[in-house]
Amino acid sequence: MSSRKEILKLLAVNTVLWSVMALYSPFMGAFYAKQGITNAQIGMLSAIGPLAALFIQPFWGIISDKIGKRRNVLIFVVFGSSLAILTYRIHSGFVFFLVSTVLLTSFSTAIIPLCDAIVTNLTKKNNVNFAFIRIGGTVGYAITVFIIGILVKQNIERIFLFGCSGFLLLMFFLLLLPNDQIPKKERAKFHTKEKIFKNYQIRFVLLFAFLLQLGLTFCGTYYGVYVIKLGYGASILGISSCISALSEIPVLLLINKLMKKFGAVNILAFSVAMVSLRLILAASGVLPLMLMSQLLQSVTYMTCYYSCVMFISENAAEGKLSQGQSMLAMVQTGLGSTLGSLLGGTMTEHFGIRPSFFVLAAVIAVISVLNFFMLRIDGKRRRTQKADILQV
Secondary structure (H helix, E strand, O other), X not given: OOHHXXXXXXXXXXXXXXXXXXXXXXXXXXXXXXXXXXXXXXXXXXXXXXXXXXXXXXXXXXHHHHHOEHHHHHHHHHHHHHHHXXXXXXXXXXXXXXXXXXXXXXXXXXXXHHHHHHHHHHHHHOOOOHHHHHHHHHHHHHHHHHHHHHHOOOOOOXXXXXHHHHHHHHHHHHOOOOOXXXXXXXXXXXXXXXXXXXXXXXXXXXXXXHHHXXXXXXXXXXXXXXXXXXXXXXXXXXXXXXXXHHOHHHHHHXXXXXXXXXXXXXXXXHHHHHHHHHHHHHOOOOHHHHHHHHHOOHHHHHHHHHHHHHHHHHHEOOOOHHHHHHHHHHHHHHHHHHHXXXXXXXXXXXHOHHHHHHHHHHHHHHHHHHHHHHHHHHHHHHHHHHHHHHHO
């Protein structure tokens, strides 16, 4: 198999993967709202995914390592998702949606991590920039979510049939990839007492990552609900998600240069500030400003994702890289996303959706500023101590 054919297959798989996610996930909040589910209940349903990612997804990772064939495990997980997503059409009501969400997320939360493991491994073997492959996913997501927003305008329940079909299509594309065998080496030493990170800035980075995920989860969960409550249809959600996805492309093209010039921590701090602005614009209730908030996906989600991954890969202690990435997942996907969903549900029930956007934006802004100054003060103190030691 030539390198060019391999690249095209990776591009196709990543494009289809993110296109499938666009078939249903951006419209779940709107679907729940149309079914009469309360804001607090929507928060609970949205929190199940992060909890599944924290507790169930590692199980699929262990199975994948033991079997040694990631592709086969991934195909099984995708097939399970195709069946689970259809359960939403069996009955309506919070309890039934709760069961369906548990079933779906038990499989679906493992799809992206397992697929990323395969794709990144193959990009390294073929000496391909992963950002180029990821652009395919971004474009696929943008086009798909725009089209689906139009198709489900009259009947939003169609997203589940589209989702099932998409998962089955993804299975076919996964068969194009080689069934890579995982070597039995480089096992992490989880029980050692050595430090996971060699850079003191990690605690500040993790707090930035938590704040980012808190804001992004709240916005992702309640933006769609707010749009529906304002009287707009699913087509506006499709346009919003399309704008959001397309905004990532310039960042993916420039991210390596930005990292070299500003550094991961500074980019991360800037991203948190942009999350607060994004929440404020989303809460405006003015459609052009709300759509503008979706443009900030580029300097919130994508910059956060890339900065965190690069910082940990560069500052994890030897043999501790997977533990470092696991800690990031616990803070973001686990704590940040869960709290963003549950706290968001409670806040919107007590204050309403619009005021909750403003309150959360203010809280994130204040804590992030304090974290940034503490980072600077701590860095200055450490440099002073180091200079004193050198003088002695």
